[in-house]
Amino acid sequence: MSRSVRRDDPEPDAEAVKERTETAETGDGADTPATTEDRTDKRLLRRGLKNIRDAVRLEPKLFTVAVTGAIVNSATQIGASFAVGYIVTGVVVPSYRQQEFLTGTVVLGILALFALSLIRFTSMATRRIFAGAMMFQVQAHYRRAVTRRYLSLPISWHQKRQTGTLLSNANADVEAATRPLAPLPFAFGTAFMIIASVAVLFSLDWALALVALLLVPALFTLNGVYATRMSPRAKRAQELRAEVSAVAHESFDGALVVKAMGREEQETRRFRDSAQRLRDALIRVGRIRAAFEPVITALPEIASVAVLLVGLYRYQSGNLTLEQLVTATFLFTVIAFPIRAIGWVLGEIPTSVVGRDRVDRVISAKGDMTYGEKHLDAEHAAELRFDHVAYTYPDGTSALDDVSFTIEHGETVALVGATGSGKSTIAHLATRLVDPTRGRVELDGHDTLGLSHASLAESASLVTQIPFVFDDTVRHNITLEREGVTDRDVDEALAAAQADGFIADLAEGVDTELGERGTSLSGGQRQRLTIARALAGRPRLMILDDATSAVDPKVEAAILTGLKDSGQATSVLVVAYRRASISLADKVVFLKDGRVADIGTHTDLLERNGAYADLVTAYEQAEAEREFEEEETKA
Numbered sequence: 001m002s003r004s005v006r007r008d009d010p011e012p013d014a015e016a017v018k019e020r021t022e023t024a025e026t027g028d029g030a031d032t033p034a035t036t037e038d039r040t041d042k043r044l045l046r047r048g049l050k051n052i053r054d055a056v057r058l059e060p061k062l063f064t065v066a067v068t069g070a071i072v073n074s075a076t077q078i079g080a081s082f083a084v085g086y087i088v089t090g091v092v093v094p095s096y097r098q099q100e101f102l103t104g105t106v107v108l109g110i111l112a113l114f115a116l117s118l119i120r121f122t123s124m125a126t127r128r129i130f131a132g133a134m135m136f137q138v139q140a141h142y143r144r145a146v147t148r149r150y151l152s153l154p155i156s157w158h159q160k161r162q163t164g165t166l167l168s169n170a171n172a173d174v175e176a177a178t179r180p181l182a183p184l185p186f187a188f189g190t191a192f193m194i195i196a197s198v199a200v201l202f203s204l205d206w207a208l209a210l211v212a213l214l215l216v217p218a219l220f221t222l223n224g225v226y227a228t229r230m231s232p233r234a235k236r237a238q239e240l241r242a243e244v245s246a247v248a249h250e251s252f253d254g255a256l257v258v259k260a261m262g263r264e265e266q267e268t269r270r271f272r273d274s275a276q277r278l279r280d281a282l283i284r285v286g287r288i289r290a291a292f293e294p295v296i297t298a299l300p301e302i303a304s305v306a307v308l309l310v311g312l313y314r315y316q317s318g319n320l321t322l323e324q325l326v327t328a329t330f331l332f333t334v335i336a337f338p339i340r341a342i343g344w345v346l347g348e349i350p351t352s353v354v355g356r357d358r359v360d361r362v363i364s365a366k367g368d369m370t371y372g373e374k375h376l377d378a379e380h381a382a383e384l385r386f387d388h389v390a391y392t393y394p395d396g397t398s399a400l401d402d403v404s405f406t407i408e409h410g411e412t413v414a415l416v417g418a419t420g421s422g423k424s425t426i427a428h429l430a431t432r433l434v435d436p437t438r439g440r441v442e443l444d445g446h447d448t449l450g451l452s453h454a455s456l457a458e459s460a461s462l463v464t465q466i467p468f469v470f471d472d473t474v475r476h477n478i479t480l481e482r483e484g485v486t487d488r489d490v491d492e493a494l495a496a497a498q499a500d501g502f503i504a505d506l507a508e509g510v511d512t513e514l515g516e517r518g519t520s521l522s523g524g525q526r527q528r529l530t531i532a533r534a535l536a537g538r539p540r541l542m543i544l545d546d547a548t549s550a551v552d553p554k555v556e557a558a559i560l561t562g563l564k565d566s567g568q569a570t571s572v573l574v575v576a577y578r579r580a581s582i583s584l585a586d587k588v589v590f591l592k593d594g595r596v597a598d599i600g601t602h603t604d605l606l607e608r609n610g611a612y613a614d615l616v617t618a619y620e621q622a623e624a625e626r627e628f629e630e631e632e633t634k635a
């Protein structure tokens, strides 16, 4: 669903995004088809200018101040050309002819030039400062929009994308999208200067004005050809930037595996190949730049020479005074360089369009979960019901079929099943990370689809096998700045998660900084910390998806017993592997190939279900072997 735009916090225009992306992408981030690319190229300039318009709408005040600075700067340059014309003809030439210095006039001329310079430098500084501020503000808007989207898009969307590519969207692509903004006010000032200069030139001499008039369309045509040539190359370079970022992220993230498996060389080669592809693409971009930029630079200079030649001819034929000739030539020299600013803006357009497209793919990505209005006010432990639930992953894998079971208020239910039987999928459905393909998931008798986001988050908490610890203190990792989570809640949650002991041993207790991903803690300690985090919110339903796998069996049993006996109003769904933990549950849901094979107490299932007994025995053997190995290692 496209996000609407609020005027007080204008993010990139969703309508504009929609229009821009309708031909450039499929909404799920797929690559642009080749046929679309051709059409995209034709509309490049229009789309680039539209990007600029969107940016100006986001930061109109900063843009206005920067453009005002640029226009004042241009006006002073035109003023300076008149001052120079006057000084040359009113001071230099008479002094030369009369062999005497006209002191008063010289002082006046110098003062005029000094005042103009002062205004020029102030206005230039204003233009630069505000143009930069505008660009960085717009970048911040896009970055916020991208990260906001990341956080609101469903898990299924994230599973299809590499983290490195997403990082690239929020960094390199956002920067590429806003590149024309830095020279934009300068280009506006230049446009003003061109119009004013042509008018001045016409007032001086029509032939000189004609030379200036010829220069403008020539520059625009050249820039048009440049942009068309550059577009596909810039697009490729931007894609490869994302690829390098993705490979780098994966390599760094998996550094431990790479080292442990001795794959450093292969991983270095993979990164080098990717970096080389980017280098080649950037060289191709550089070649186009190198071919066009000198011509774009030379064109105004050639025109300056033409003005001088035409001017001299017109002066000799008596159609132009000396003062007019000096003024016109000086005017053309000062506008020749700034004309390039228009070229800078136009030159950045291909890259900016590509960057913006990539940003828009995220902003306009579809697949949002919509939440209902219903708020559950209950204080008691929740009841969870799966009613003929089926779930198929987007790639067509059927994970669950016709799954029905109920966790009554305050019950602890163990989910047992072989690997791939659908346990995690059930955990994700219970917390609405995904929605059923068929059937209903109900919390306290209400379809979870109709519940508000806040109500769902307050009622049910999921703890996954891989604990995520933020680079922050223990306390903040537990509270997550949630309203109503007090220091007492933190202490109680740590105790219930059997984490109070090792936290107390940390240098600064709950105020200890844990570092990136909590690497200063052991795997089991991190798991206990994330259980405490879930408990601190006093959920009415706790889902532990293999969340105690790295925890000592005795500690795991203590956590589960604590949850059952604490008097806290919590129902528990636990994905369990250890016999001791399974036997603590009030009942067991036994899954086989995505279906409920049996439901009953652990003892009943052991007696009546051979497959269940085999699985639990296999778990037990694996556990015994693990314990034996651990003791051997210790010895």
Ligand SMILES: Nc1ncnc2c1ncn2[C@@H]1O[C@H](COP(=O)(O)OP(=O)(O)OP(=O)(O)O)[C@@H](O)[C@H]1O
Pocket (backbone or CB within 6 Å): 159, 393, 394, 395, 397, 398, 399, 417, 418, 419, 420, 421, 422, 423, 424, 425, 426
């Ligand atoms: N993101 C995904 N995309 C496609 N198929 C998936 C995805 N995640 C899981 N599956 C498939 O869905 C089925 C159920 O997976 P699930 O993770 O729920 O099983 P599990 O019982 O939790 O397994 P384990 O005990 O190994 O964690 C499996 O066949 C798995 O391959």
